[in-house]
Amino acid sequence: xxxTSFEDMNCSLAQCLEVVGEWWTLLIVRDALFGVTRFDDFxxxxxxxxxxxxxxxxxxMEHGVLTREPYQDNPVRYDYRLTTKGRSxxxxxxxxxxxxxxxxxxxxxxxxxxxxxxxxxxTVEPVCSECGERxxxxxxxPVLGPGAKDPYLIPAG
Numbered sequence: 001x002x003x004t005s006f007e008d009m010n011c012s013l014a015q016c017l018e019v020v021g022e023w024w025t026l027l028i029v030r031d032a033l034f035g036v037t038r039f040d041d042f043x044x045x046x047x048x049x050x051x052x053x054x055x056x057x058x059x060x061m062e063h064g065v066l067t068r069e070p071y072q073d074n075p076v077r078y079d080y081r082l083t084t085k086g087r088s089x090x091x092x093x094x095x096x097x098x099x100x101x102x103x104x105x106x107x108x109x110x111x112x113x114x115x116x117x118x119x120x121x122x123t124v125e126p127v128c129s130e131c132g133e134r135x136x137x138x139x140x141x142p143v144l145g146p147g148a149k150d151p152y153l154i155p156a157g
Contacts, residue, residue, distance in 0.1 A: 010149040019063045024048050024056050030093050037079040094124050
């Protein structure tokens, strides 16, 4: 069942959901970020129906998140590799994983991340891109950006 498209909505979050908003899509991206590249490996790890996996992989390729590169000629088989656009979803996946660790993992995180440079387990924390200060929601104020077409994107007040 196809949900309503967000294609015409002037909202970056809606446009992101247009690409990665289907149930299996971010799990495919998660596994690709972990180094999975082969169709059969995605299928085995996720337990997803083959036709659904094919559809999701094609969708991700159509949107430039994945590329398909042959690794075998007879029969032709492919690796699915993240593009720069796809790799940039690591922050989205990490934020969602950290939310799940805090709110939906009563026995603790199933996967943790270790910083290769220092060897410590880490969580990703938001910081200001200009001053480097750690930020929280209460520190942010929405303002219209150059692509805004709807003044109601920002609530009054």
